[in-house]
Amino acid sequence: MDQNSIHRVRRQALSIAHGVTLFLAMLVICLPGIWIVLSSLRPTVEIMAKPPVWIPQELSVDAYIAMFSGVGKGGIPVLDYFRNSLIISVTSTVIAIVIGMAGGYAFARYRFRAKSAMFLGLMLTRTVPGIALSLPLFFVYARLGIIDTHFGLILVYVALNVPFTVWLIDGFFRQVPKDLAEAAQIDGCTRWQAFWQVEFPLAGPGIASAGIFAFLTSWNEFALASQLTRSINSKTLPVGLLDYTSEFTIDWRGMCALAVVMIIPALTLTFIVQKHLVGGLTSGAVKG
Amino acid sequence: MKGWKPSPPFLLLLPAIIVLAAVVVVPLLLSLYSSFTPFRLTRPETFWVFIGARNYINIFTNRDFWAAFARTVVLLTVALNLEMLIGLGLALLVEKASRGQRLLRTIMMFPMMFSPILVGFQFKFMFNDNIGLVNNALQALGLTDRAIPWLIDGNLAFIAILTAEIWSSTSVFAILILAGLLAMPREPLEAARVDGCTPWQTFRYVTWPFIMPFAFIAMTIRSLDVARAYDIVKIMTDGGPAGRTELVWTLVARTAYSDAKMGLANAMAYFSILLSIGFTVYFYRKLAAARTQIAAEW
Numbered sequence: 001m002d003q004n005s006i007h008r009v010r011r012q013a014l015s016i017a018h019g020v021t022l023f024l025a026m027l028v029i030c031l032p033g034i035w036i037v038l039s040s041l042r043p044t045v046e047i048m049a050k051p052p053v054w055i056p057q058e059l060s061v062d063a064y065i066a067m068f069s070g071v072g073k074g075g076i077p078v079l080d081y082f083r084n085s086l087i088i089s090v091t092s093t094v095i096a097i098v099i100g101m102a103g104g105y106a107f108a109r110y111r112f113r114a115k116s117a118m119f120l121g122l123m124l125t126r127t128v129p130g131i132a133l134s135l136p137l138f139f140v141y142a143r144l145g146i147i148d149t150h151f152g153l154i155l156v157y158v159a160l161n162v163p164f165t166v167w168l169i170d171g172f173f174r175q176v177p178k179d180l181a182e183a184a185q186i187d188g189c190t191r192w193q194a195f196w197q198v199e200f201p202l203a204g205p206g207i208a209s210a211g212i213f214a215f216l217t218s219w220n221e222f223a224l225a226s227q228l229t230r231s232i233n234s235k236t237l238p239v240g241l242l243d244y245t246s247e248f249t250i251d252w253r254g255m256c257a258l259a260v261v262m263i264i265p266a267l268t269l270t271f272i273v274q275k276h277l278v279g280g281l282t283s284g285a286v287k288g
Numbered sequence: 289m290k291g292w293k294p295s296p297p298f299l300l301l302l303p304a305i306i307v308l309a310a311v312v313v314v315p316l317l318l319s320l321y322s323s324f325t326p327f328r329l330t331r332p333e334t335f336w337v338f339i340g341a342r343n344y345i346n347i348f349t350n351r352d353f354w355a356a357f358a359r360t361v362v363l364l365t366v367a368l369n370l371e372m373l374i375g376l377g378l379a380l381l382v383e384k385a386s387r388g389q390r391l392l393r394t395i396m397m398f399p400m401m402f403s404p405i406l407v408g409f410q411f412k413f414m415f416n417d418n419i420g421l422v423n424n425a426l427q428a429l430g431l432t433d434r435a436i437p438w439l440i441d442g443n444l445a446f447i448a449i450l451t452a453e454i455w456s457s458t459s460v461f462a463i464l465i466l467a468g469l470l471a472m473p474r475e476p477l478e479a480a481r482v483d484g485c486t487p488w489q490t491f492r493y494v495t496w497p498f499i500m501p502f503a504f505i506a507m508t509i510r511s512l513d514v515a516r517a518y519d520i521v522k523i524m525t526d527g528g529p530a531g532r533t534e535l536v537w538t539l540v541a542r543t544a545y546s547d548a549k550m551g552l553a554n555a556m557a558y559f560s561i562l563l564s565i566g567f568t569v570y571f572y573r574k575l576a577a578a579r580t581q582i583a584a585e586w
Contacts (some may be wrong), residue, residue: 100304102304103303128316130559135550135553140314222404
């Protein structure tokens with residue numbers, strides 16, 4: 001065999017190995033999710049069966065119907081929880097992004113005293129574990145009377161997300177060369193215009209990814225929400241999931257169904273923004 | 289006009305500072321104070337009794353607390369290292385893929401959409417000794433003939449929790465490292481190849497230094513959020529069996545809400561905060577070092 005064909009064979013073997021590894025990795029990532037979706041569609045008897053039933057014999061959406069049919073029929077008020085989750089997550093994400101953009105821009109573009117200490121200080125506020133923070137917040141909120149309101153939870157989530165968005169957005173603004181904005185200013189833009197028309201579009205993917213992170217953090221948060229919410233006024237889905245376990249012993253199928261409901265919005269949102277997420281980063285002027 | 293005009297960066301940072309001061313700093317000062325009182329939820333008047341450092345002395349002599357503390361550190365160290373390695377591997381695999389990169393990226397983000405509490409439920413379901421997917425699969429493949437008590441044996445439960453933790457957080461690393469790989473300029477890579485570097489050398493001396501800041505960003509993001517393991521443990525084992533999987537955070541919650549010893553719980557919470565701060569400061573310094581290195585070399 002000449003050297004060329006050896007190389008070709010090796011290259012092919014490598015590419016097959018690459019494909020197989022990739023497939024296995026993706027399988028491990030997907031399997032738990034697939035299993036949840038599948039279990040939500042199967043009757044409880046089949047989930048509990050011993051020896052296990054691998055191929056589903058019958059599929060039904062009973063669990064979903066039971067879930068959305070309201071409190072009276074042994075369901076939980078999923079629609080209310082869903083609405084609460086959505087309002088709280090979206091509002092807090094938008095506010096956190098606006099605040100985070102201002103902060104991130106300040107860190108990426110200006111020099112000022114105690115800059116790195118300040119940055120670290122911001123981050124450290126985020127490290128406080130939710131469970132440690134829930135306790136004093138509960139007192140403060142009880143005094144202010146904002147327990148079990150959307151406002152209270154939005155406020156916490158903004159604070160939770162701000163350090164994080166500042167961090168990410170700072171990093172992405174750093175990727176945009178300073179010269180571009182300076183060039184725009186020389187060409188007659190104001191600083192404000194230079195920001196909106198040059199730097200903002202280039203940092204857009206980063207800001208989008210910061211937004212996703214912030215949304216998911218709010219959407220998924222449990223430790224604080226479980227303390228600061230009481231009723232359908234403001235309970236979010238993760239807290240609602242816990243309702244399920246206390247009312248019934250453990251209804252695996254019902255919980256799987258609620259899990260699917262929780263994931264769908266996050267999945268949709270991520271899918272919509274993800275094309276801005278990584279791809280646009282290197283395009284355009286940064287490279288040239 | 290007055291003489292003093294606030295600088296632009298200060299104005300830009302002001303909203304962030306106000307929000308964080310109101311929601312985090314002030315409540316934390318309150319809880320710092322209450323960690324020096326014998327405050328109990330059931331007796332509000334104890335909030336005003338000052339007992340000095342007695343809560344902290346209690347903690348220092350508490351075996352359970354130190355066991356939980358050590359367990360937390362072990363869990364975090366093992367989990368973060370494995371997540372980093374697997375995430376790097378995944379990112380490299382996806383970057384190499386010629387087709388369907390967008391789909392792969394979406395799949396890779398999948399675990400991130402799961403709330404930790406869902407991850408807990410899902411793995412509790414899968415590791416269930418009777419009806420769980422893991423045991424069913426092992427038995428069907430003939431690898432074991434009895435049900436393995438995943439969540440009932442202390443060590444196995446720890447492994448189960450570790451699995452859940454790694455599954456849920458690896459994608460943060462994978463996505464940020466992939467972002468770094470895609471943002472990387474092509475010229476140095478081509479130059480390295482022209483100069484005759486082996487793939488390993490190219491990776492070690494060209495790619496790795498460039499993506500290192502991204503890896504440390506991911507590390508820091510994770511270390512900001514290490515306490516989310518609380519949700520997972522809370523659902524999967526709730527610190528059991530017999531406290532064998534108790535972490536600092538579950539212990540804090542138990543002391544605060546089940547035993548109603550708020551003062552003591554707040555003192556413990558301060559230890560967990562210090563732990564988180566330690567992790568974050570460590571990675572932040574690494575990140576800063578990586579950034580200056582990049583700035584010097586590129």
